[in-house]
Amino acid sequence: MKKTTICFSTLLIASALNAQVIKHLPQLGKDNTDSVIAAMTLQEKVNIVTGLGDDTWTNPPQGKATVIINGIAGCTYDIPHLGITPTVMADGPAGLRIDPLSSGNKKPHYCIAYPTATVLASTWNTSLVEEVGKAMGNEVLEYGCDVLLSPAMNIQRNPLAGRNFEYYSEDPLLSGKMGAAMVRGLQSNGIGACVKHFVANNQETNRKSINEIISQRALREIYLRGFEIAIKESNPWVVMSSYNRVNGFHTAENRELLTTILRDEWGFKGMVTTDWWSGTDATSQMYAGNDMLMPGCYQREELLQAVKTHRLSESILDRNIKRILNYVVQTPRFKNYHYTNSPDLTAHALTALKAAEEGITLLSNKNNCLPLKKKNRVALFGKTSYSFIPGGTGSGEVNYNYTASLNETLKQSGFKVNASLESYYIHFADSLRTAAKEDKKHAVDFAKEPVLSPETIRRQTAQSDVAIITVGRNAGEGWDRKEQDYFLLSDTEKELVEEVCKSCHEQGKKVIVVLNIGSVIETTSWKELPDAILLAWQSGQKGADALAEIIKGNITPSGKLPVTFPEKYSDVPSATTFPGEPAADPINSFYNEGIYVGYRYYDSFNVTPSYAFGYGLSYTNFKYSNLQLNFNESALTLKGKVTLTNAGHYNGKEVVQVYLSAPTDNIEKPEQELEAFVKTKELKPGESETVCFELHGRSLSSFWNDSSEWVVDKGIYQIKVGASSKDIRLQGSFILKQQHVIEKDHYVLQPNYEVKELSTHK
Numbered sequence: 001m002k003k004t005t006i007c008f009s010t011l012l013i014a015s016a017l018n019a020q021v022i023k024h025l026p027q028l029g030k031d032n033t034d035s036v037i038a039a040m041t042l043q044e045k046v047n048i049v050t051g052l053g054d055d056t057w058t059n060p061p062q063g064k065a066t067v068i069i070n071g072i073a074g075c076t077y078d079i080p081h082l083g084i085t086p087t088v089m090a091d092g093p094a095g096l097r098i099d100p101l102s103s104g105n106k107k108p109h110y111c112i113a114y115p116t117a118t119v120l121a122s123t124w125n126t127s128l129v130e131e132v133g134k135a136m137g138n139e140v141l142e143y144g145c146d147v148l149l150s151p152a153m154n155i156q157r158n159p160l161a162g163r164n165f166e167y168y169s170e171d172p173l174l175s176g177k178m179g180a181a182m183v184r185g186l187q188s189n190g191i192g193a194c195v196k197h198f199v200a201n202n203q204e205t206n207r208k209s210i211n212e213i214i215s216q217r218a219l220r221e222i223y224l225r226g227f228e229i230a231i232k233e234s235n236p237w238v239v240m241s242s243y244n245r246v247n248g249f250h251t252a253e254n255r256e257l258l259t260t261i262l263r264d265e266w267g268f269k270g271m272v273t274t275d276w277w278s279g280t281d282a283t284s285q286m287y288a289g290n291d292m293l294m295p296g297c298y299q300r301e302e303l304l305q306a307v308k309t310h311r312l313s314e315s316i317l318d319r320n321i322k323r324i325l326n327y328v329v330q331t332p333r334f335k336n337y338h339y340t341n342s343p344d345l346t347a348h349a350l351t352a353l354k355a356a357e358e359g360i361t362l363l364s365n366k367n368n369c370l371p372l373k374k375k376n377r378v379a380l381f382g383k384t385s386y387s388f389i390p391g392g393t394g395s396g397e398v399n400y401n402y403t404a405s406l407n408e409t410l411k412q413s414g415f416k417v418n419a420s421l422e423s424y425y426i427h428f429a430d431s432l433r434t435a436a437k438e439d440k441k442h443a444v445d446f447a448k449e450p451v452l453s454p455e456t457i458r459r460q461t462a463q464s465d466v467a468i469i470t471v472g473r474n475a476g477e478g479w480d481r482k483e484q485d486y487f488l489l490s491d492t493e494k495e496l497v498e499e500v501c502k503s504c505h506e507q508g509k510k511v512i513v514v515l516n517i518g519s520v521i522e523t524t525s526w527k528e529l530p531d532a533i534l535l536a537w538q539s540g541q542k543g544a545d546a547l548a549e550i551i552k553g554n555i556t557p558s559g560k561l562p563v564t565f566p567e568k569y570s571d572v573p574s575a576t577t578f579p580g581e582p583a584a585d586p587i588n589s590f591y592n593e594g595i596y597v598g599y600r601y602y603d604s605f606n607v608t609p610s611y612a613f614g615y616g617l618s619y620t621n622f623k624y625s626n627l628q629l630n631f632n633e634s635a636l637t638l639k640g641k642v643t644l645t646n647a648g649h650y651n652g653k654e655v656v657q658v659y660l661s662a663p664t665d666n667i668e669k670p671e672q673e674l675e676a677f678v679k680t681k682e683l684k685p686g687e688s689e690t691v692c693f694e695l696h697g698r699s700l701s702s703f704w705n706d707s708s709e710w711v712v713d714k715g716i717y718q719i720k721v722g723a724s725s726k727d728i729r730l731q732g733s734f735i736l737k738q739q740h741v742i743e744k745d746h747y748v749l750q751p752n753y754e755v756k757e758l759s760t761h762k
Ligand code: BGC
Pocket: 001, 002, 073, 091, 092, 149, 196, 275, 276, 395
């Protein structure tokens, strides 16, 4: 939701009420919640299940006075005479999104733009992500908000999906662990996290109506799994249902999803809110267990009539209100927290820097081109070298104070940036911003790369010791990208890479390409040209600072890919079905690839990727030794240990990845699946660390569609421990003598069309 100004309110008539009356009304937090609900009028009941959304700003409900916090997403209704305070919900996944220049602010209320979720996942470091959540959540608390609408946990199914940067990974385990860490960090501040968008909001094209048709197995194993992990491991206060339909029904109106799975099977006790303006039938949303409708005001009359005409039972309203009130009593606003409007942004910026440094991923480094040994003269090419993109657009965007670009951070690090190139690009960027009528902030991100002649390139590289080229991409909420304008390099970009490499290599100089992108792009056709490639992703407002630290060798890169870089777009398993059919205006999106998403597909169907899932280089190297596995069949638990030794010359951290290959006699399985990961501490050259991991029944099992059971089959299981999905260093195996059914779930969410799923057996 990109609207900017929302209001929350106090009930004016409350002051007019007789103090005696107030005294005898039950009060939230003091009296039994059921008695508070019983004291509400029907109108108040429908008010409380609907937000005080955008409407309030333009059209305040009668009797409401408004207090304004600019830029929040919405707030919940207050009933002061029952002691019910409003609560404030704000976006989003890369940091708090409020308007810094709200009228009345003594100083601007800036927030830190943290690295996007994809970068956080690239750190594979759950304690670091928890630290980021803690810092982010402190801004939420100190700027007077109650809930951050984050983390966003959808699966990166296709590189062209507009919101990929907001999501963690193509893998549900990595996604779930990251989401859980983020929730724990956020909620350690006493504010709430909102896990979203539940479920399968994997595309933006027709996002409010698209019907995602997904087999129950793919739903359970891929699309629901990350949410399940995060909800079970971190207890978020709120879950946000998504815009899309799944197997025929809007998620916000789907009782099987919001009640049977979320509450009955997973034990979620919190509140469910809709995404903003989603769904078509408020009554169905109420029945489904979607407690809060956001921004909601426009649905009040509909709900009122539904109760009066017996379409909606008041007891359902009461059930949902109780969950809402249980949420309200936890909030800082209810507890009358005096926020300062002054979080420690300096400390938080350092956390953002640390996360960027661990998330940035080294994709190629021929002949140890990086780190640059001397403080060289740099010929810096590419518009986004001078206009760093810290994050994507839409509700996942943050209003930060300042982000440095690579030209500045390189200079601060002692490099000399070629002055005439710098002045050319800065002038180019300025003129784009001046010419832009509306979106000046993103004018450079979405503009074409300027054309430089081979002579100019030769002249500028001749005056420098090394060249760096940044390729930038942006995308955001509300629209998906196209292969031509996002995934592929434009002709100008390709020529730039080719010419700079040619010219530098003729002069015996090195070239580094920096990718400042939000989602996967094509690399196969040009990746052999430069000497090094650094994947910066959209690493927040400190991203370019982190890049400089890595380039000069103060930090050893330790990021690993949370998503596969395919060789070509047509290799993506959803390439022919995304974003649905009919192509001109999609209604249905068939998930024909089933469970074969990302590396699960590439590995099982022998499709070679450009960069594999889990891949990422370091300046040092690690030796893996002494894998020990201990399997306990009665407890269905595998405990493992492995020793990592830094065998190189730089300090560094390693991400140890544990993949499982399960038997396929009775059910087909992906070639391998990530089942555990551990990031080591920073190891000095020669230093070792033994890391432990544990796999349980669910990690070993598959979801059997027909019986709706999680089954651990009998047979041989292979454990593969390595530095990426394609770089397995040590292996072990164990045998399971019997089949075990470890969980029986409800037979729900059946597809409303046949899904012709891909199979390794065909
Ligand atoms: C987005 C959500 C966001 C909400 C409130 C919606 O358009 O899908 O992710 O939290 O708006 O801004």
